[in-house]
Amino acid sequence: MHFVDAKGILTTSGGHCGMNIYRGCTHGCIYCDSRSKCYQFTHAFEDIEVKQNAPELLEMALRSKRKKCMIGTGAMSDPYMHCEEELQLTRKCLEIILENGFGLAIQTKSDRILRDIDLLDEINRNAKCIVQITLTTYDDELCKILEPNVCNTKRRIEVLEKMQERGIPTIVWLTPILPYINDTEENITAILNECARVGVKGVIDFGMGLTLRDGDREYYYAALDKHFPGMKERYINAYGNAYELPSPNSQALTRVFKNICKSNGIMSTPKECFEYMNELPERYQQMSLFD
Template sequence: MHFVDAKGILTGSGGRYGMNIYRGCSHGCIYCDSRSKCYQFTHSFEDIEVKKNAPELLEKTLKSKRKKCMIGTGSMSDPYMHCEKELQLTRKCLEIIYQNGFGVAVQTKSDLILRDIDLLDEINRSAKCVVQMTLTTYDDDLCRILEPNVCNTKRRIEVLEKMQERGIPTIVWITPILPFINDTKENVTAIMNECVRLGVKGIINFGMGLTLREGDREYYYAALDKFFPGMKERYIKRYGNDYELPSPNAKELTGLFRHICKENGIMSNPDECFGYMQKLPDKYTQMSIFDL
């Protein structure tokens, strides 16, 4: 872990803003796209870069905005990785978001988010909060291989349940689906059934497969060699160096996914899910006469 003074904290425009307090991750997911060389890490991915001035930058930035909006966090690096327990930078930023009347959409795999559930509840009451949780693998033994340094799927389901009890809307990412590993009807059905039981607002999936780029591919293949002997050769034979690796079962699984979502009134189109997360209710986005 190392600390830097960042020049800015929010990315985006037009009322769509994202925030990454950390760069890198300690969760160790074997498929993580953020390891890809295109993101130009100049340090080890596990050597977490901490933007120590993130709260100060965020407060200054939000005070300068005339119109309230949603702030997203967690798209590149999980805001609740292990160092957050001590540093509490995510919590400090959430407090600033709350104090300034903005909304937030948080994406994580960690149950550490429960530490801040009261604060997230307050944000949701005063503006809007959406909690997003990734669920890829219902089998916890397999989960420990694919996502070794973070809580298992059953615990993440408990987190979603606690958010739902508070009336905090939730979105599930059922991605990636790894060819020949978790791309089974049984796995997808089990996850989908839990989503239905919980009453999640939407489920995001990008075609029942995996994407691999330089940097990410090498790490993933090393994990395959370690945990699934012979699987790397199977991938290379079928996909070569393709960026998109759709499951052989993609058509069947996508049909199952869409059917369950439609039958239960769950958003399944990614654009619809993102649109929902990016929209702050009108009563909060209206500028007062003092903002003019």
Template sequence: MHFVEAKGILTGSGGHYGMNIYRGCSHGCIYCDSRSKCYQFTHPFEDIEVKQNAPELLEMALKSKRKKCMIGTGSMSDPYMHCEANLRLTRKCLEIIRKYEFGVAIQTKSDRILQDIDLLDEINRAAKCVVQITLTTYDDDLCQILEPNVCNTKRRIEVLEEMQKRGIPTVVWMTPILPFINDTEENITSILNECVRVGVRGIIDFGMGLTLRDGDREYYYAALDKHFPGMKERYIRQFGNAYDIPSPRAKELRNIFKKICKANGILSSPEECFEFMHELPEKYEQMSIFDFITS
């Protein structure tokens, strides 16, 4: 772990912004796209870069904005990695979001998010909070191989339940689905049934597969050699050096996915889910005369 003074914290414009407080990750997921060379890491991926001035930057940015909007975090680096337990930078940023009555859409695999459920509840009451949880693998033993340094899927489902009790809407990322590993009807159906049970608002799937780029492909293949002997060679025969790696069972699994989501009123396209996460209730988008006077 190393600390930096960042020059800015928010990216994007218009109706929503994104931020990443950390860079790199300690969860060790074997398929992680953030390892890709295109993101130009200049330090080892597990050597977490900490933007120690993130709260100060966020406060400067939010207090100058007239229009309230959603703030997203967790798309590149999990905001609840192991170092957050001591640093609490994510919590400090949530306190600022609450202070200025912005909304937040936060994505994680970690049950550490429960330590901030009080703040998430307050943000949701004042504006809007959406908690996004990644669920890829229902079987605990397989989950431990694919996502070794973070809580298992069943614990993450408990997190979803706790959010539901507070009335905090949730979205599940059911991706990636790894060909020949977790692309089974049993796995997909088990995850979907739990999503129905805990009342998730939407589920994001990008076609029942994964993507591989320079950097993460090598890490993924090394993990396959370690845990699934012969699987790397099967991938190379089937997919070559492709970026998109769809499950051969993608059509079948997508049909199951769409059927269950439709039957239970769950948002099932990425577009629908992103629209829901980006929109803020109208009353928080409107500026009063007082806003114009004091801006």
């Protein structure tokens, strides 16, 4: 872990603002796209870069904005990595978002987010808060291999349930689905049935597969050699050096996905999920527990 003074904290696109308080990650997920060379890391991925002045930058940025909007975080670097327990920069930024009346769309794989459920609740009552959780693998033992340094899927489902109890809307990222590993109807069905049970608002799927770039690919293939002997060769034979690696079962899995979402009133396209997450109504009514 090392500390830097960042020049800025918010990026703006289409009226939506995003921020990353940290760079790098300690969760160890074998498929992580953020390891890719295109993101130009100049330090080891696990050597977390901490933007120590993030709260001050956020305060200045929000005070200068003429119109309230949703603030997103977690797309590139999880805001609840191990270092957040000590540093509490994410919590400080949430306090600033609350104080300034902005909305929040926060994404994580970690149950550390429950530490801040009081703030998330207040933001949701005051403006709008959406908690996004990534779920890929229902089987606990497989989850430990794919996402080794973070809580398992069943614990993340408990997080979703606790958010629902507070009336905080949730979105699930059902991605990536790894060919020949977790791309089974049993896995997808188990995850989605739990999403329906705990009242998830929407599920984001980008096509039941995996993407690999330079940097990410090498790390992923090394993990395959370690945990799934012979699997790397199977990937190379099937996909070569492709960026998009769709599951051979993608059509069947997509049908299962669409059917379960439709029968449970869950948003199932990225477009409608992102529109919902980016929208900050002038008078946001907290989601009813009975919706």
